[in-house]
Amino acid sequence: MTAPPDDCLARNEWICGEYLTSRRQILIDAVVQHLQLTAVSVLVGLALALPLAVLARRWGWAAGPVLGVTTILYTIPSLAMFSLLLPVYGLSASLVVAGLVLYSLTLLVRNILAGLRAVPEETRQAARGLGYGPIRLLLTVELPLALPAAMAGLRIATVSAVSLVTVGAIVGFGGLGNLTYAGMNTYFKAQVLTASALCVLIAIAADVLLLAVQRLITPWTRAARG
Amino acid sequence: MTTLTDAWDWLADPAHWSGDDGIRHRLLQHLVLTVVCLVISCLIALPVALVLGHLGKGGALAVNISNIGRAVPTFAVLVLLLLTPIGRWGDGPTVVALVLFAVPPLLTNAYVGMREVDRSVVQAARGMGMTGRQMMFHVELPLSLPMVLNGVRIAAVQLVATATIAALAGGGGLGRIITAGFNLASTPQVVAGAILVAAFALVVEGVFEVAERLAPRWAGGTR
Numbered sequence: 001m002t003a004p005p006d007d008c009l010a011r012n013e014w015i016c017g018e019y020l021t022s023r024r025q026i027l028i029d030a031v032v033q034h035l036q037l038t039a040v041s042v043l044v045g046l047a048l049a050l051p052l053a054v055l056a057r058r059w060g061w062a063a064g065p066v067l068g069v070t071t072i073l074y075t076i077p078s079l080a081m082f083s084l085l086l087p088v089y090g091l092s093a094s095l096v097v098a099g100l101v102l103y104s105l106t107l108l109v110r111n112i113l114a115g116l117r118a119v120p121e122e123t124r125q126a127a128r129g130l131g132y133g134p135i136r137l138l139l140t141v142e143l144p145l146a147l148p149a150a151m152a153g154l155r156i157a158t159v160s161a162v163s164l165v166t167v168g169a170i171v172g173f174g175g176l177g178n179l180t181y182a183g184m185n186t187y188f189k190a191q192v193l194t195a196s197a198l199c200v201l202i203a204i205a206a207d208v209l210l211l212a213v214q215r216l217i218t219p220w221t222r223a224a225r226g
Numbered sequence: 227m228t229t230l231t232d233a234w235d236w237l238a239d240p241a242h243w244s245g246d247d248g249i250r251h252r253l254l255q256h257l258v259l260t261v262v263c264l265v266i267s268c269l270i271a272l273p274v275a276l277v278l279g280h281l282g283k284g285g286a287l288a289v290n291i292s293n294i295g296r297a298v299p300t301f302a303v304l305v306l307l308l309l310t311p312i313g314r315w316g317d318g319p320t321v322v323a324l325v326l327f328a329v330p331p332l333l334t335n336a337y338v339g340m341r342e343v344d345r346s347v348v349q350a351a352r353g354m355g356m357t358g359r360q361m362m363f364h365v366e367l368p369l370s371l372p373m374v375l376n377g378v379r380i381a382a383v384q385l386v387a388t389a390t391i392a393a394l395a396g397g398g399g400l401g402r403i404i405t406a407g408f409n410l411a412s413t414p415q416v417v418a419g420a421i422l423v424a425a426f427a428l429v430v431e432g433v434f435e436v437a438e439r440l441a442p443r444w445a446g447g448t449r
Contacts, residue, residue, distance in 0.1 A: 075431045076424045077387035079394070083404050083420035087229035087413055156296065163299040167391060170408055177301055184305040184395060192309055196302035203297035 016190035034175025038161045041097045045104030053112035070106035078167045096168035104157040111153025115146030148221055151214040155207055162203040232414035256399040260385045263324040267381060271332035279340025280362045288337035295330035300388050304395040320397035327388050328381040335377025339370030379434040386427045
């Protein structure tokens with residue numbers, strides 16, 4: 001069977017089953033890298049955002065600077081952000097992660113802070129009246145009540161991160177973006193479309209997963225709605 | 227710190243400012259792309275959002291389109307467009323991608339702004355005998371202006387960012403300085419380009435901030 005290939009790969013078609021089977025390993029590797037970059041950045045962003053939001057809530061004067069700096073960071077376009085980090089991290093996966101952490105941080109701090117601020121004063125006072133100390137108040141009353149807003153922020157941050165990872169292709173660590181970039185240079189339509197579609201699928205899957213987690217950990221929001 | 231001074235030296239070199247690859251030309255390209263696409267996007271999105279908001283229809287679409295826009299990678303759309311027949315028109319893919327990513331925030335914010343207008347005010351306007359058109363232009367639009375303008379601001383910042391990524395897919399603008407820097411393995415040029423892009427984005431954000439401050443009180447009252 002060495003007839004000249006006349007499959008969809010040779011014809012450079014947009015949709016190509018042959019591509020999926022022959023490049024399976026490349027696709028899997030790219031998806032794994034994509035997921036790793038996204039997960040690490042969002043988790044690091046969350047770990048940094050939580051204390052920042054709590055501090056900004058505790059000391060009112062800190063809220064202005066924290067929100068101001070995060071707004072400035074969010075305004076900087078992704079390609080410029082990665083480029084500004086180049087002298088610090090070089091051509092590495094850490095560069096992409098660091099850039100994405102800064103974006104997730106912004107979205108998460110804003111949302112967690114909004115959630116904490118929305119906790120009703122009566123609830124806080126009731127907890128204090130029951131003898132809750134500040135730490136117990138934070139952990140068992142304020143943070144749980146801020147969860148819906150925080151989870152909304154986490155979903156936005158995750159979906160944005162999935163999409164922004166692709167820009168990491170400029171330093172060779174862009175997950176599916178690498179395939180898009182290579183496909184662009186070689187005019188490989190099936191590769192570009194497959195990588196793009198997978199990227200959107202990952203974003204949707206992550207969003208649905210986080211929504212399910214949110215429902216699971218905040219059962220009272222559904223009970224209240226009836 | 228040496229990288230920053232190197233980047234500064236790169237920016238200060240007059241040879242890097244002139245010519246087709248020069249900073250001046252790239253800056254102009256970026257500005258034109260941003261402004262032209264912002265105008266096109268506003269012309270497409272605002273009438274649709276205002277009419278839908280006035281009629282109170284299509285809300286799910288107007289709100290969800292923002293979420294969809296966020297999930298689709300800009301870079302992927304740029305490359306996809308480049309490989310379609312649109313790719314042959316020079317700046318075609320860039321303009322189409324820029325408009326595609328600027329429309330969702332415009333649509334969502336304008337729609338939500340129109341719907342958030344106090345219903346009793348709208349009913350009072352109807353009671354005074356205003357026609358639908360009068361209500362839309364004299365009551366709902368002025369009251370929803372802060373939200374509409376906020377959408378324009380988000381769209382403008384998004385446009386600057388997308389126009390930068392367009393350089394990865396062969397488009398013009400300031401991003402080209404960065405991509406050229408990567409190709410030359412010149413860190414000073416990459417950082418210099420990034421500083422220009424970041425400054426450009428912050429200036430755009432700043433212009434809207436100032437515009438909001440200078441706007442009449444009713445246009446800034448509900449924020």
